[in-house]
Amino acid sequence: GQSLEQPSEVxxxxxxIVQINCTYQTSGFYGLSWYQQHDGGAPTFLSYNALxxxxxxxxxxxFLSRSDSYGYLLLQELQMKDSAxxxxxxxxxxxxxxGAGTRLAVHP
Amino acid sequence: DTEVTQTPKHLVMxxxxxxxxxxxxxxxxxxxYWYKQKAKKPPELMFVYSYEKLSINESxxxxxxxxxxxxxxxxxxxxxxxxxxxxxYLCASSSPGTGKETQYFGPGTRLLVL
Numbered sequence: 739g740q741s742l743e744q745p746s747e748v749x750x751x752x753x754x755i756v757q758i759n760c761t762y763q764t765s766g767f768y769g770l771s772w773y774q775q776h777d778g779g780a781p782t783f784l785s786y787n788a789l790x791x792x793x794x795x796x797x798x799x800x801f802l803s804r805s806d807s808y809g810y811l812l813l814q815e816l817q818m819k820d821s822a823x824x825x826x827x828x829x830x831x832x833x834x835x836x837g838a839g840t841r842l843a844v845h846p
Numbered sequence: 847d848t849e850v851t852q853t854p855k856h857l858v859m860x861x862x863x864x865x866x867x868x869x870x871x872x873x874x875x876x877x878x879y880w881y882k883q884k885a886k887k888p889p890e891l892m893f894v895y896s897y898e899k900l901s902i903n904e905s906x907x908x909x910x911x912x913x914x915x916x917x918x919x920x921x922x923x924x925x926x927x928x929x930x931x932x933x934x935y936l937c938a939s940s941s942p943g944t945g946k947e948t949q950y951f952g953p954g955t956r957l958l959v960l
Contacts, residue, residue: 771948780936780951781889825888832877832901832942834949836888 740764742837744826749843750816758811758840760826770802770809771827771834781825785811816844849873850952852937858958861927867955869920869937878920879949880912881936889936895920896942927959 741763750756760770769788773781787793787802787809799812813820821844827834850871859865869878877896881889894902895914909931911923920937934956938949 780953781949782951783948786948829947832894832896833879833891835891839888 740835742826742828742835744824744837744840746838747841747843749845751845752816752818754816756813756816756842758813758824758826758842760809760811760837762807762809762826762828762837764828764830764835766830767804768829768831770800771829772798772800772811773825773827773836774822775825775839776822784824786829813842818844818846820844850937850939850950852935852952852955854955855953856956856958858960859924859927860960861929863927864923864925866924867922867935867937867957869922869939869952870918871939871950871952872918873939873941873950874917875939875941875950876917877940877942877947878914879938879940880910880920880922881938881951882931883934883936883954893922924957927957929959932957932959 744760771786772784774784775781785800787800790804793800797814802809823839823841825839826837853868879894880892883889891904892906893912898914909926913921934954936954937952940947940949
C-alpha cells in the first residue's frame with residue numbers, strides 16, 4: 739500500500755526557520771519532490787531529492803533518507819510570502835503522489 | 847517559455863452538458879498530466895500522457911475523457927458530470943527521462959457542476 743505523512747499545519751514568525759517532515763511508504767520510489775501552493779494558485783516546484791542527502795536552493799533546502807523513508811523541507815529566513823501549503827510528493831514511475839500538504843502560516 | 851496555459855479559467859456546467867478543458871505547453875515536454883484538486887486537499891492524479899499516449903488512468907470515471915491531439919495540447923472532455931466533480935482541474939507537463947522530471951502546472955480551470 740501507499741502512505742504519506744506530513745504535519746497538517748505549522749506556524750512560525752518572520753525570520754525564523756521551519757522544518758516540514760515527510761514520511762512515505764510507496765512502491766516504485768524514484769525520489770522526493772516538494773511543491774508550494776499559495777491559496778488560489780497552482781503548485782510550483784521547489785526541490786527534488788533523488789539521492790540521500792541535502793539539496794540547497796536559496797532559502798529552501800530539502801533532505802532525503804531512503805533507508806528511513808523520510809525527508810524534510812527546511813525553510814530559512816521566513817518571509818510573509820512563504821505562507822502557503824507545502825506538499826511532499828514521492829515520485830513513482832511516470833507520476834507524483836502528493837501528500838495531504840502542510841499549511842504554513844508566517845506571522846510578523 | 848516555462849508556461850502551461852489552461853482554458854477556460856472558470857466553467858459552470860449543468861449535469862447534462864458537454865464541455866472541454868484545454869491545456870497547452872510549448873516547452874517541448876512529452877509528458878502531460880490532468881489532476882483534480884478539491885479545496886484544502888492535495889492534487890489527485892487523473893491521467894498521464896507520455897509521448898501522446900495514455901500511460902496512466904487512475905480509475906477515473908468514463909464521464910471524464912482525455913485526449914492528446916499532439917505533443918503540445920491536452921484536452922479533457924466532460925460529459926454528464928455530477929456536482930461532486932466540482933473542483934479545480936490542473937494540467938501539468940514534464941520532460942520524462944531527465945531525472946528530476948519537474949512538473950510545471952497551469953493555473954487550472956475552476957469547474958462548478960450544477
